[in-house]
Amino acid sequence: MTVAPTDTRSRLERDSTIVSAEAWLSDLEVETVRTDAVQSFLKQETIFVRIRTAGGGEGLGYSYTIGTGGAAVIALLRSGLLDALIGLDADRPEAVWRALFSSTRATTVGAITSLALAAVDTAVWDARCTAAGLPLWVAAGGARPSIPLYDTEGGWLHFDTDELVAQAVESLARGLGGVKIKVGKPRGHEDLERLTAVREAVGPGMDIMIDANQSMTAAEAMRRAALFEPLDIFWFEEPLPADDVAGHRRLAESTSLPIAVGESLYSIGQFREYLQAGAASIVQVDVARIGGITPWLKVAHLAESFNVAVAPHFLMELHVSLTCAVPNALYLEHIPQLRAVTAAEMTITDGHGVAPTAPGLGIEWDLDAVDRLRVL
Structure with missing residues (x-):
């Protein structure tokens, strides 16, 4: 362009x-x-x-x-x-x-x-x-025109193993680079059985991310990480409460699984604490929760200074531009949520999200639909 x-x-x-x-x-x-x-x-x-x-x-x-x-x-x-x-x-x-x-x-x-x-x-x-x-991706840095996608919609905790496998195989067929599976079943072997089935179905060439949504103690996260290590898990996301920096550091030191955090952090300083402690291997800064594009870019560049990659949480229609703006972006989370209020979807080519070329944020809003859904 x-x-x-x-x-x-x-x-x-x-x-x-x-x-x-x-x-x-x-x-x-x-x-x-x-x-x-x-x-x-x-x-x-x-x-x-x-x-x-x-x-x-x-x-x-x-x-x-x-x-x-x-x-x-x-x-x-x-x-x-x-x-x-x-x-x-x-x-x-x-x-x-x-x-x-x-x-x-x-x-x-x-x-x-x-x-x-x-x-x-x-x-x-x-x-x-x-x-x-x-376009935003150019104004904010212009590192690349597209970013690899991984899928979250096929990995929710209520899905049974057959559903997880079917949707992971479908994501693989669509050319997506990875799938995220929710973990946190009552017993570790339940998570392990589900993850093993997905790994066997998609083979070694697809990345499998796991997400515990802050549900574990440090001791339990260490135990489950040991269970999951043979499956070549790409990252272990939010295993502990977000304010437990020391716990994440101990976990990171105890396992070969990369630890991903950031969707529940709300300031640049909180990311600095994680990075300085060696408690975050992947930074998942969310543009809404960090306070906008201005601080998002600062977190991304801070992570770059620690040689840490960025893979933001949710908001793919906006994050596609931001991940394409910075050089250390790793993945974009595929989880559509704006179809009801937009006139066009994010472009996907060969398993990559493509940055919009239109000036501005690049989101084609259907303002009539937005107005119909207005509640306040």
Whole structure:
């Protein structure tokens, strides 16, 4: 793809001052039943933020929850953050993010604030990239045009072994590089039997990731990791509660399985602690939960400085651009959730997610559908 150079004078003369901002909540039903060792995905509460600039520019951003807390995020946005945006420059996402973060010191670090900041920050980046005529993946770094995919939808904990095997084989046939299987059955041998069946079905050439969703103690995770090692598991995801950095470090030292963490971390500092402790082999930073594109890129580059790869959690329609922006991205999680509110799906070619070429975030929203699903 060739992007036409932006006219410098036009860019400088364009007024990117934010003059209006609005937020609302639209509920999306899950596309399939999703269960893990600790919870079920109830619905996607989708928090939207739209900004407009004095020069006529516009940006639409979003974040999400998996069923609770969306109203609290909207309340935080409407009670002050949206007003704080007025007069700021959409061409300066670092300045916008820092101004809003500074105004929320009393509620950081925390999920509600991060989700609110993410909805704003993605809107700012959308406006900035659209005005510049650049797709996000190019504006944020442009490392590569596509990223390998692994599938999560075929690995939920409620599936029986035959279902796991059938869906893993289907993913292999579609050219996907890996599948993620949820673990956390009452006894380790139950997980082992399921994983063994999948490995035997797909052979050694497909990556198998496992995810415990923070359900284990360090001792139990070490015991199960020893059980799983002969299966050549690609990574062991969130085995322990996210705030147990020391436990993850001990686990990482005890096993050859790479330890993946990050979907439940909400600040750059938390990632730094994991990386400095040697407690994370794969970083799974989530653009909504870290507070937007601006801090997501910082985490990705921080991981790169530790020679650690990034494989973000969920939000494939947005993360496809971010993983293509940075050089140390490893995989993109295939787990569709926006079909009900988009006019086109993410492009997949030869088992890879392809970065959008349209300016902005590259998500083709069906705004009528978004409006129909609006609840707040």
